[in-house]
Amino acid sequence: MVGIIGRNGAGKSTLLKILTQITSPTEGRAEIHGRVASLLEVGTGFHPELTGRENIYLNGAILGMRRAEIDRRFDEIVAFSGIEEFIDTPVKRYSSGMYVRLAFAVAAHLEPEILLVDEVLAVGDAAFQRKCLGKMGDVAESGRTVLLVSHNMEAIRRLCERAIWLDCGSKRADGPSEQVIRQYLDSTADRKDLYTLLAERSDRKGNGRLRFTGFQLRDATGNPIRSVGMGETVEFVLSYIVPEGKPVSNVMVWFYVADHWQRRLLFFSSNHKGENFASLPAEGRIVCRVPRFPLKPGRYSVDLGSSANLVHSDVISEAAVLEVVTGDFFGTGRTHPGSSDFVCDHDWSFDRREV
Amino acid sequence: MVRASSDTPMVLIQPEHGIAALKLADLWAYRELLYFLAWRDVKIRYKQSILGPAWAIVQPVCTMVVFSIFFGKLGKIPSDGVPYPIFAYVALLPWQLFSQSLNLSSQSVVGGAGLITKVYFPRLIIPLSSVLASLVDFVIAFGILLILMFYYGIVPTWGVLLLPGFILMAIFAALGVGVWLAVINVKYRDVRYALPFFTQFWLFVSPVAYPSSMVPAKWQWLYGLNPMAGVIEGFRWALLGTRPPLVTIYIAVILVAVLFVGGIYYFRSAEKMFADVI
Numbered sequence: 182m183v184g185i186i187g188r189n190g191a192g193k194s195t196l197l198k199i200l201t202q203i204t205s206p207t208e209g210r211a212e213i214h215g216r217v218a219s220l221l222e223v224g225t226g227f228h229p230e231l232t233g234r235e236n237i238y239l240n241g242a243i244l245g246m247r248r249a250e251i252d253r254r255f256d257e258i259v260a261f262s263g264i265e266e267f268i269d270t271p272v273k274r275y276s277s278g279m280y281v282r283l284a285f286a287v288a289a290h291l292e293p294e295i296l297l298v299d300e301v302l303a304v305g306d307a308a309f310q311r312k313c314l315g316k317m318g319d320v321a322e323s324g325r326t327v328l329l330v331s332h333n334m335e336a337i338r339r340l341c342e343r344a345i346w347l348d349c350g351s352k353r354a355d356g357p358s359e360q361v362i363r364q365y366l367d368s369t370a371d372r373k374d375l376y377t378l379l380a381e382r383s384d385r386k387g388n389g390r391l392r393f394t395g396f397q398l399r400d401a402t403g404n405p406i407r408s409v410g411m412g413e414t415v416e417f418v419l420s421y422i423v424p425e426g427k428p429v430s431n432v433m434v435w436f437y438v439a440d441h442w443q444r445r446l447l448f449f450s451s452n453h454k455g456e457n458f459a460s461l462p463a464e465g466r467i468v469c470r471v472p473r474f475p476l477k478p479g480r481y482s483v484d485l486g487s488s489a490n491l492v493h494s495d496v497i498s499e500a501a502v503l504e505v506v507t508g509d510f511f512g513t514g515r516t517h518p519g520s521s522d523f524v525c526d527h528d529w530s531f532d533r534r535e536v
Numbered sequence: 537m538v539r540a541s542s543d544t545p546m547v548l549i550q551p552e553h554g555i556a557a558l559k560l561a562d563l564w565a566y567r568e569l570l571y572f573l574a575w576r577d578v579k580i581r582y583k584q585s586i587l588g589p590a591w592a593i594v595q596p597v598c599t600m601v602v603f604s605i606f607f608g609k610l611g612k613i614p615s616d617g618v619p620y621p622i623f624a625y626v627a628l629l630p631w632q633l634f635s636q637s638l639n640l641s642s643q644s645v646v647g648g649a650g651l652i653t654k655v656y657f658p659r660l661i662i663p664l665s666s667v668l669a670s671l672v673d674f675v676i677a678f679g680i681l682l683i684l685m686f687y688y689g690i691v692p693t694w695g696v697l698l699l700p701g702f703i704l705m706a707i708f709a710a711l712g713v714g715v716w717l718a719v720i721n722v723k724y725r726d727v728r729y730a731l732p733f734f735t736q737f738w739l740f741v742s743p744v745a746y747p748s749s750m751v752p753a754k755w756q757w758l759y760g761l762n763p764m765a766g767v768i769e770g771f772r773w774a775l776l777g778t779r780p781p782l783v784t785i786y787i788a789v790i791l792v793a794v795l796f797v798g799g800i801y802y803f804r805s806a807e808k809m810f811a812d813v814i
Contacts, residue, residue, distance in 0.1 A: 201655070203652070214546050222654055242572040243569060
């Protein structure tokens with residue numbers, strides 16, 4: 182299973198379109214050994230007036246299944262979708278969830294030797310996405326080739342052994358996915374990218390006595406980084422100015438780290454640590470150092486807040502994105518599998534005391 | 537390198553140059569998709585309409601009545617010795633088959649944009665399947681013709697054996713023109729607006745409301761450049777036993793063949809830009 186990553190416009194989707202023969206290349210050549218099926222979206226060709234049953238046949242044919250094959254797997258498809266009772270209802274009466282489930286059920290029962298997938302995971306709820314990921318894992322395990330294009334680094338990391346990083350239509354890196362993803366995330370071609378500018382943000386609250394102007398991550402040695410490895414030391418650097426140009430006193434600073442369901446997983450507060458700033462100059466940077474970052478790999482958002490003299494001065498939600506990649510949390514030389522949301526240090530031993 | 541075992545298909549993707557290969561074998565491999573798309577078109581054609589498939593009859597019958605009153609009774613247009621209503625109806629059948637197929641196939645590629653940008657299959661399947669659906673209307677309307685023939689006591693000649701050939705010609709003529717327009721429509725949506733005018737114009741230069749014998753003999757060859765002239769006269773000859781369409785049908789066969797073969801070559805060479813332009 183191979184993952185394709187890269188910025189928007191890097192040529193990921195174009196590559197898939199060429200491999201699926203939707204568009205033809207201007208130069209170069211590709212050889213494909215085996216039967217190809219592509220999932221550039223689910224439910225291609227579904228017609229709202231047709232029933233679930235009819236759409237299974239139509240969609241199956243469009244995806245390249247033979248009629249006999251659909252006949253054989255029909256019951257399985259229906260069972261997988263879980264909409265047996267509505268199979269003879271026109272799909273226009275379906276809820277959008279039912280629609281997607283049926284569409285995915287058809288796609289999941291394709292039996293190609295090579296499966297090309299593009300961002301299909303971007304649709305549906307979390308449970309559905311998990312189901313998709315699981316099914317793709319099955320396909321890959323059964324010895325078939327899966328080519329997955331995604332912005333979801335987590336999915337690529339979990340599913341693909343190998344990743345290819347495309348940039349401006351050519352290959353930047355190709356290798357074990359963990360390594361390529363890291364390279365991609367850390368690519369410092371444009372150092373400005375490592376620095377989130379906040380001065381322009383207008384969706385902020387507070388009286389504005391102190392305003393955040395930027396957010397940056399640094400590693401233990403103070404080098405700017407794009408992503409945090411699990412268990413690594415990270416410094417959150419918050420740049421600020423005081424618009425009045427005078428020092429401010431009694432400043433509290435805090436930030437939350439939240440996942441994409443807006444669950445606040447971590448809260449860092451100068452107040453809770455008893456480390457408020459009695460006085461700050463008119464411009465500067467505040468650093469919060471976190472040893473052994475405990476969250477599992479994924480994308481998180483950071484909400485910033487500050488107050489001066491107990492009045493909110495600047496609050497910005499989703500101020501920055503925090504990318505966490507896997508790392509050697511326990512210092513054992515192995516990367517942590519990220520099997521839970523949090524990791525904390527612990528020790529194991531055998532109890533030798535008499536009972 | 538991975539070596540392909542003998543039973544796994546190998547696909548080679550590279551730029552195509554020059555005249556596109558037709559890849560008819562590819563088309564054959566996807567015949568089931570052709571069937572399913574045509575089946576879908578038939579299924580949804582009259583969904584949520586009160587008259588449903590009866591629409592296939594309403595149109596030609598109403599046109600026949602109007603033509604009979606204004607051209608037959610009031611205009612006193614000759615009808616080659618057969619009752620005017622059936623004279624007109626026999627011509628309306630292939631005409632509607634043609635104009636509907638032309639209309640559907642011209643719009644088909646743009647209408648199938650959702651498929652074209654997401655999955656690969658031989659693109660020719662789209663105009664082909666759209667035409668198959670209009671055959672269903674034809675068959676339904678043909679039933680009325682049988683009733684009319686019974687009513688007027690008309691027995692078809694042996695020429696009726698050639699009828700399938702004329703039907704095919706009407707379809708191929710529509711496809712021949714339709715695939716050209718379908719490709720142009722991808723780039724220039726003007727086709728949608730020009731088409732109704734175009735088909736109406738074509739109706740006037742086809743012998744539907746009048747016999748082609750009204751055209752002076754020295755202009756018959758020019759008239760025959762409209763392939764539908766030969767097809768319609770062929771229908772009348774096969775079913776009603778009127779004058780056989782000798783010159784016009786030969787011209788028509790050649791023209792349809794040229795249009796159709798040229799059309800699919802043009803289509804094949806243009807199809808690689810569909811997904812990008814549509």
